[in-house]
Amino acid sequence: MSILLFILGAVVLAYWGYCMSQPQWNRPLVILKNGGVIFLVGVVLVVVGFLI
Structure with missing residues (x-):
């Protein structure tokens, strides 16, 4: 389970x-x-x- 979370x-x-490496106008709305x-979250x- 821990490796899956990792x-x-x-x-x-x-x-x-x-x-984030994309230009601002080309980023998905959820990232903006x-x-x-x-x-x-990541x-x-x-x-x-890593800790489990």
Whole structure:
């Protein structure tokens, strides 16, 4: 279970990083409105997956 949380968090962070590398006009709306929340969710999933 912990490896799945770790991988899911890594995927979320990779998606966030890819979207942030795009120009502002080309980013998905969810990243524009909730980019910080998505980043924090990814970090929390990676940390929880690493610690469990």
